[in-house]
Amino acid sequence: MEERASGAPRPRGGWRFGLRALSSRNYRLFFVGQSVSLIGTWLTRVATAWLVYRLTGSALLLGVIGFCGQIPTFLLGPLAGVLVDRWNRHRVLVVTQVLAMLQSLVLAVLALSGHIAVWHVGALMVFQGLINAFDMPARQSFVVEMVEDRADLPNAIALNSSIFNGARLLGPSVAGALIAVLGEGGCFLIDAFSYLAVIASLLAMRITPRTRTQGPQHVLTELKEGFQHAFHFPPIRTLLGLIAVVSLMGMPLTTLMPVMASQVLHGGPNTLGFLMAASGLGALTGALFLASRRSVRGLGGVIFTTTLLFGAGLLAFSASRHLALSMVTMVLCGFGMMVTTASSNTVLQTIVEERMRGRVMSFYAMAFMGTAPFGSLLAGVLATHLGAPRTLAIGGAMCLLGAAWFRMKLPGLRAHVRPIYQRLGIIPEVATGMDIAAERTGPRES
Template structure:
């Protein structure tokens, strides 16, 4: 009886994989993301090895992510107007070109910091269009609406599984043969996601007649997202978490080398521990059967993330640092994924691309500003106090949401009733709450 129950729970947790197109996407993207995380670790270690500058670590992250802040909203209009499948084929091919160029420069030992900055900016432009389009495209791959939330939850699990595996492998490869091989593996990994996109069987794309111009569509998207307090609250939480919290990834090479007295493998272990915590968070959300209480969960996990960063900033023991990275990864992904799921659940289909581009802008666009600020401040007061300050700001920034949570919850209630989610919470929204639901529902 117990085994049957466990089997049914397991099949329920992975039910979105019953859709052929989503399964292809899941496998292809999973392989590619391992390569992406390997490149990210290799690049941050390379920059710190070449320059010994915390400021330049922040500058590279800034150049790779600021395009999302500037172009994200326009990318959302594109995601609502054009064939998302074709847009993704183009963005993935261009990403492969970027990684190949970077790998050649590193392997031939001709890499300079300006190459890294320029190629990071190029990838940032690609990602601005890729992220908004991919977020909206996933919904097209799942036949049953009840499985959408589960697909989002599995997406986050896949992302964080890659985040666990990629950096750990990268740390070992960098120590053995250098950064270039990690970047080359990433370039090759794009073949998996391009292949999965080409194998999909999709309905013929029908362009929706757009009477409105880009600026009008953009204005509509902003008014819709920021005019409805629950959507606005979710986007603001993601933006603040990204602004104050994400700089910790920029500072990790300094902690790995200078504070914990380790090498590239230490950096890989730290990022892997954060990935393990994030994967645990994604699975924790995927097995939830109700959206009830997710608002409280968001408040708890945001506080957990902030205090884990504060504690990590003063740790000089590797084992303790790894445990604290695990808690920070858990807190960060549960907060982020819950916001994503809630947004995907309550947003109107015809505005999904634009709203998700604002989510991507909040997630990817504020991080570079935080990275530059953290890198600059760390040059003066040190990385430990800088990261402690970031953690404190994360913890404080959730207070307004905590105060307004009951009011936001009442606003979302009619939407859930209209979608039939409230009476069928145990089935329909199980995974939605699973990965990205917390804030919105409030």
């Protein structure tokens, strides 16, 4: 969170600086597998939202379905983090991807057979939420095991975001046409097969077993330790709080997108696809911006600016009644949301202790995805009584307030983070002559 970016890029065996994490074989495999799988994931997201709205015509039920898919992450997140710190993260990811593939396959069979009902979608979304409760902290924590040089970790996180949002750009842009031609069930089936790519990439990796620095304690003891580490250290606590606000108040954007596309912009599934693709374009631009950065320093100011941008974009989208203008505001929203969350993730991954990584990443998952079900439910309720545009305007205003709160905290956060950056060698003039590799275990609680 320092104020200035620093350092010239290091040679990385011919890899351009913005792609330097791809010099690691395991990460390269993951990157390719995820690039394929995530396109299918976005097809399913668009198709699920459209299916529910087509079956019910209810903004409230859109919120309820979103709640079903995300509440397990909130309830099980802390426990999942403890277990991820204990288990082999590579094996956890293989299992979660196989289960997610089966979930999409069941959705496809029900939809293609014509027997699907809203309660089927809700039950399968709960199952997917259970998978995500373990998949998200395992995935976030596993990134550090895939890159050979810890200095490449910020770039790997940015590239993760770039493939996620590249798929977010491509997936929704074709989802509308695929829904029209193949129906929602066809999208679900494509998604099921797309998981084979990431499963194959995980199985092809060569992973060095991770060694724990201390033996496992009672689950509740480790859970308490994780809470203390996360919420007694101001930078972690503040970043998690900001992500929770942005996710809670920004989730109405995703939940109410079908309503805005249909009732406000008077379009169909293609309009929904255009809006989501515009958001994906902004997010991909943000990911490429982060991948081009040379240091984690300066991200505090970036987080403040992009949170402001996201809130302003939400307000503008709520007021727009023209597709072209709405797409422009969605680009702003996508950029702001992506850079805010990915920058926060990068800072958290940089300053956390390795033995606590799974637990802190589970709290990140709770803040990012775990609060989302409440945002989805709130969006459905408010939209039913106030309308979708006013609901989105409220969310945008709350994000602006969250940005102002974070800006007030920023000077104190920089004071806490600066000694950690010194130990890690991120501030080179202070770390000269230091054995950086020995110090890259993160901060100790005080």
